[in-house]
Amino acid sequence: QSALTQPASVSGSPGQSITISCTGTSSDIGSYNLVSWYQQRPGKAPRLIIYDVNSRPSGVSNRFSGSKSGNTASLTISGLQAEDEADYSCCSCAGNTASFGGGTKLTVL
């Protein structure tokens, strides 16, 4: 059960768009359209923001979008806002278990 690979950090200015990548293998991301993304603010629990690669739960801003190509999934946040500053983690189906990325810290400059 190996972890997915994410960049340690990304940054952007308010109003800009950023993209966070999540690289797996043919056994996880490459095999299933079952990728989810979580937002986590300091000291808080994770919050689901994307599932099924590109679906948003009720209440999540449409500024958040997801995509996938081959073994790599991506999270894009458009129109960056100060409140988006947080850690973001990807997660993929690995059969009947889950595999997470190491997390990416987003800094809004």
Added chain:
Amino acid sequence: EVQLMESGGSLVQPGGSLRLSCVGSGFSFSDYWMSWVRQAPGKGLEWVANMKYDGSENNYVDSVKGRFLVSRDNAKNSLYLQMNSLRAEDTAVYYCARDRGDDYGDYRLFNYFDLWGQGTLVSVSS
């Protein structure tokens, strides 16, 4: 309100044991698979274990197999994690999470976690 609440975390010596609990409310607990997910200090999330809605099936990450045991009591809307032979590397915040997946007859594919508790801290140190 739909929520999960963990308890039971504490400081324990290496080799010791601890039992975590998670209580769900505001939803039909017995209808859902449930998972434990942990996060070591400054590290990423790591799925630990899950259990089927009726308690008939469970899965574990390799690093805890034979040491941790997940169980549930649907009458009490509760999920448990019995942790034995604890090691320093088990130090983490442990989250309880509602585990959504897709069932295909004899097998199930994990999909996502849509509800999380606030977490409980387990520290393993002498």
